[in-house]
Amino acid sequence: xxxxxxxxxxxxxxxxxxxxxxxxxxxxxxxxxxxxxxxxxxxxxxxxxxxxxxxxxxxxxxxxxxxxxxxxxxxxxxxxxxxxxxxxxxxxxxxxxxxxxxxxxxxxxxxxxxxxxxxxxxxxxxxxxxxxxxxxxxxxxxxxxxxxxxxxxxxxxxxxxxxxxxxxxxxxxxxxxxxxxxxxxxxxxxxxxxxxxxxxxxxxxxxxxxxxxxxxxxxxxxxxxxxxxxxxxxxxxxxxxxxxxxxxxxxxxxxxxxxxxxxxxxxxxxxxxx
Numbered sequence: 001x002x003x004x005x006x007x008x009x010x011x012x013x014x015x016x017x018x019x020x021x022x023x024x025x026x027x028x029x030x031x032x033x034x035x036x037x038x039x040x041x042x043x044x045x046x047x048x049x050x051x052x053x054x055x056x057x058x059x060x061x062x063x064x065x066x067x068x069x070x071x072x073x074x075x076x077x078x079x080x081x082x083x084x085x086x087x088x089x090x091x092x093x094x095x096x097x098x099x100x101x102x103x104x105x106x107x108x109x110x111x112x113x114x115x116x117x118x119x120x121x122x123x124x125x126x127x128x129x130x131x132x133x134x135x136x137x138x139x140x141x142x143x144x145x146x147x148x149x150x151x152x153x154x155x156x157x158x159x160x161x162x163x164x165x166x167x168x169x170x171x172x173x174x175x176x177x178x179x180x181x182x183x184x185x186x187x188x189x190x191x192x193x194x195x196x197x198x199x200x201x202x203x204x205x206x207x208x209x210x211x212x213x214x215x216x217x218x219x220x221x222x223x224x225x226x227x228x229x230x231x232x233x234x235x236x237x238x239x240x241x242x243x244x245x246x247x248x249x250x251x252x253x254x255x256x257x258x259x260x261x262x263x264x265x266x267x268x269x270x271x272x273x274x
Contacts, residue, residue: 002060003097006068007109008052012087014079015050016127020118021104024135025142027055027071029104033113049113052089053104055097065094074145077157078138080164081250083130088165137257144260152264153256155184160253163246171237172229178242178249179226185256186268194223200271205251218244 015022015032022030031051052075054068069091076087093109122128141148148154159181166173179197186200187193198219206212222245228235259267 001057002064003100004056004058004064004068004094005097005103005108006054006056006065006094007092007107008054008068008072008089009092009110009113010050010052010076010087010089011048013048013083013085014087015131016125018118018122018125019128019131020116022131022135024075025139026100027103028075029053030131031104032116032118033110034116035113051092051107051110051113053107055100055103057100065091068094070149071145074141074149075134075138077161078141079130079134080161081157081253082134082137084164084246084250085130086165086168141257141260148257148260151260152184153253153260156181156249156253156256159184160249163249167242167246171239171242174242175222175226175229175237175245178245179223182249182252185252185264186271188268194220197223200268201248201252203271203274204255205248215248219248222248 010030015030020032024030029052031053033049033051035049052072054072056064056067056071058064058067072089076089079085079087095106095108097103148157159177163174163177163181166177182197182201183193186204187197198216201219202212202215206215222241225235225237225241229237256267259270262270
């Protein structure tokens, strides 16, 4: 088996100003970097960047880049779920490691980006909460990562991530991706998608009967909005529509993650009996 380091350049508000370097796990280290005059591809503001160092162990004959990409993508999906912030990554250069403790000690690529040295590093700062919550959840879910990502729950996480990215471009794309995420989690092929999605989602995340009824009613409207978008209707989503849908789907995925030991069939049966 060979040890490798792969570097990724991440754009987006990932690390707060008070954290210059964060060890997420033995296989993942994040480091704040900057380049003068860089404009974000996600907006017209100055770009925020980080370098992710991912360590992977693979047989010598295998391409280790996909394994590194999958590991980082899982972390970024959890981050988008926690923060609602879009982040994108570009794969850089890979190199070999003598041991995993040397991960992140030497950068091979992205030479035009300078490391940000933080003098007053405070990880208890309010701005640090999203990344530290992400680290906690990532480590909690990490033992089940492969099983989660190969399940409908992994598909829901993926399309939620796509929705977060799309929300900075077109709200219509966000609505479509969020409904796909909900359907991946809570719908089977041959059934009434509108009614069952609304009912099951409200059962999964509603705290009481009044809230469940409200969620079910709103989800029917939001599903109709999605149908209007994909079938060329004139109705367009409002910011409030998208905000509500993000909240519902995020809570559904979080609840499903806490029940990740259940198969999709068992989860749906549990919801249908409730």
